[in-house]
Amino acid sequence: MKRILVGIKRVVDYNVRIRLKPDGTGIVTDGVKMSINPFDEIALEEALRIRERGAAEEVVAVSIGTGDAQQQLRTALAMGADRAILVETPAAGADTQIEPLAAAAVLLKLVEREQPMLVILGKQAIDDDNSQTGQILAALWDRPQATFASKVELTGETARVTREVDAGLETLEVDLPAVLTTDLRLNEPRYVKLPDIMKAKKKPLEVVPLANLGVATARKTTVVRFEPPPQRRKGVMVKDAAELVAALHAKGLV
Amino acid sequence: MSRILIIAEHDGTHLNPGTAKCVTCAAGLADAQITVAVLAKDPAAVAAQAAALAGVTKVLTLANPANEHPIAAVLAPQIAAIARDFTHVLGPATTFGKDLMPRVAALLGAPQISEIMAIESATRFRRPIYAGNAIVTVDVVAGTQIAGTVRTASFSAAGTGGNATIEDVAPAVTLPTHTRFVSVSAASSDRPDLQTARRVVSGGRALGSAEGFKLMFALADKLGAAVGASRAAVDAGYAPNELQVGQTGKIIAPELYIAIGISGAIQHLTGIKDARTIVAINKDAEAPIFEVADYGLVGDLFEIVPALGTLLE
Numbered sequence: 001m002k003r004i005l006v007g008i009k010r011v012v013d014y015n016v017r018i019r020l021k022p023d024g025t026g027i028v029t030d031g032v033k034m035s036i037n038p039f040d041e042i043a044l045e046e047a048l049r050i051r052e053r054g055a056a057e058e059v060v061a062v063s064i065g066t067g068d069a070q071q072q073l074r075t076a077l078a079m080g081a082d083r084a085i086l087v088e089t090p091a092a093g094a095d096t097q098i099e100p101l102a103a104a105a106v107l108l109k110l111v112e113r114e115q116p117m118l119v120i121l122g123k124q125a126i127d128d129d130n131s132q133t134g135q136i137l138a139a140l141w142d143r144p145q146a147t148f149a150s151k152v153e154l155t156g157e158t159a160r161v162t163r164e165v166d167a168g169l170e171t172l173e174v175d176l177p178a179v180l181t182t183d184l185r186l187n188e189p190r191y192v193k194l195p196d197i198m199k200a201k202k203k204p205l206e207v208v209p210l211a212n213l214g215v216a217t218a219r220k221t222t223v224v225r226f227e228p229p230p231q232r233r234k235g236v237m238v239k240d241a242a243e244l245v246a247a248l249h250a251k252g253l254v
Numbered sequence: 255m256s257r258i259l260i261i262a263e264h265d266g267t268h269l270n271p272g273t274a275k276c277v278t279c280a281a282g283l284a285d286a287q288i289t290v291a292v293l294a295k296d297p298a299a300v301a302a303q304a305a306a307l308a309g310v311t312k313v314l315t316l317a318n319p320a321n322e323h324p325i326a327a328v329l330a331p332q333i334a335a336i337a338r339d340f341t342h343v344l345g346p347a348t349t350f351g352k353d354l355m356p357r358v359a360a361l362l363g364a365p366q367i368s369e370i371m372a373i374e375s376a377t378r379f380r381r382p383i384y385a386g387n388a389i390v391t392v393d394v395v396a397g398t399q400i401a402g403t404v405r406t407a408s409f410s411a412a413g414t415g416g417n418a419t420i421e422d423v424a425p426a427v428t429l430p431t432h433t434r435f436v437s438v439s440a441a442s443s444d445r446p447d448l449q450t451a452r453r454v455v456s457g458g459r460a461l462g463s464a465e466g467f468k469l470m471f472a473l474a475d476k477l478g479a480a481v482g483a484s485r486a487a488v489d490a491g492y493a494p495n496e497l498q499v500g501q502t503g504k505i506i507a508p509e510l511y512i513a514i515g516i517s518g519a520i521q522h523l524t525g526i527k528d529a530r531t532i533v534a535i536n537k538d539a540e541a542p543i544f545e546v547a548d549y550g551l552v553g554d555l556f557e558i559v560p561a562l563g564t565l566l567e
Contacts, residue, residue, distance in 0.1 A: 139360035
């Protein structure tokens with residue numbers, strides 16, 4: 001079966017202004033709205049469109065996280081994924097949040113089992129902003145990667161992917177199977193409708209304990225401190241263009 | 255001894271300034287011994303530029319026709335083959351480095367620290383998370399090889415005057431053919447590069463159209479500035495994607511940043527936090543951009559920008 005695997009990460013909602021715990025040990029997440037990482041929503045949307053065009057038959061949403069991540073997978077099912085897999089991490093302890101190397105190793109286990117033609121992930125998660133997992137998976141799988149995709153065209157056994165790079169737009173041709181990571185302008189994800197939420201409750205959501213996969217998850221990094229960023233001081237208001245130019249001139253900036 | 259390998263970013267002819275910023279980052283370790291690797295079809299010109307960077311002791315060149323375009327799947331196995339004896343392998347946190355370095359890290363089994371903004375020791379780094387709304391200090395287990403991308407806005411470029419030895423190496427690795435370069439949109443601008451420009455004029459949705467956005471180019475040309483854009487302006491089609499400044503676009507640190515018709519979403523502010531002086535021009539006096547601006551001017555940009563242009567002539 002022509003299958004697409006899509007990564008779904010549960011993160012603090014895009015619109016929430018995050019707060020640090022006063023003791024500097026982390027970010028406040030209690031009572032905070034959680035959502036699908038926005039880049040992952042774009043990944044899922046792209047997978048659904050490929051399936052709707054008839055170029056794939058099944059879209060599988062996968063997540064790695066605590067049991068709470070089932071909520072985001074249900075949303076993914078409501079958007080249109082056919083089934084979902086949660087690799088469940090312990091609710092407490094070091095393995096609650098695994099590192100990108102381990103996350104990619106977990107995804108590789110699922111790839112070996114599911115044999116997808118494509119794996120589509122977000123280019124980064126908006127919590128840790130690492131931007132690593134897709135590239136690591138592609139390396140471990142020894143398959144092509146096309147990161148920061150803004151356009152994907154499938155033609156049989158290859159994909160032509162336009163990527164947003166610093167110079168502008170780059171196009172790569174990759175043999176399938178391959179790993180893609182999504183940039184903002186790839187598509188605009190659909191809204192979930194109420195009947196779809198009802199239907200999603202009946203779709204299969206498999207839970208696999210992380211420990212069952214036999215992946216090495218021992219952390220090699222530890223966050224020892226969370227701090228607020230240095231704040232810029234608010235400056236002065238000027239009344240018109242002439243005053244602005246004079247001020248910049250005085251500072252030698254123009 | 256920290257033996258640091260930096261992967262050069264270049265266009266085949268010129269070394270990207272991000273590489274010199276990686277050198278400054280690496281030189282933050284007192285015991286750093288810095289090597290730069292240049293992978294190219296013909297690395298000679300770029301290698302000479304890398305060898306001239308102050309602080310670099312050796313340049314390794316990997317000449318291969320397959321290295322003409324920076325394809326991560328092609329470059330990564332070559333880098334992994336030469337990286338074994340290094341304690342750290344670094345690249346710039348540009349789209350080049352963000353694409354490539356995790357693939358290298360995977361082949362080395364090394365954890366990657368993304369967007370390094372400070373090196374506090376050989377195993378302790380600071381980096382932003384949540385779009386720069388928090389800064390974390392990360393420790394890596396001692397004795398672990400470390401990969402990293404360097405947040406270029408956090409470091410100045412290393413100077414020249416160095417005289418590193420240049421050594422050709424040819425690791426015996428089979429390169430994949432499953433990923434092929436097709437094309438890249440040519441940079442057709444005579445303006446300064448957005449990522450390294452001293453001055454940047456940046457426009458937002460309030461420009462209203464691609465036609466309106468041309469005001470930015472006109473003002474930039476008077477200042478000798480690069481042009482940037484907010485995500486809203488890019489999404490609306492007023493400006494091309496490579497101009498986007500912010501969390502998911504470019505993170506820049508010019509001496510002067512002029513934000514015009516940009517409200518200042520958190521994701522945009524992330525991209526300009528390190529600018530020396532920020533000027534904001536916006537008709538909404540409550541716009542969040544004014545909270546971070548050194549100089550704010552409330553008013554109609556379609557009147558203010560032409561007036562600025564005249565005053566700057």
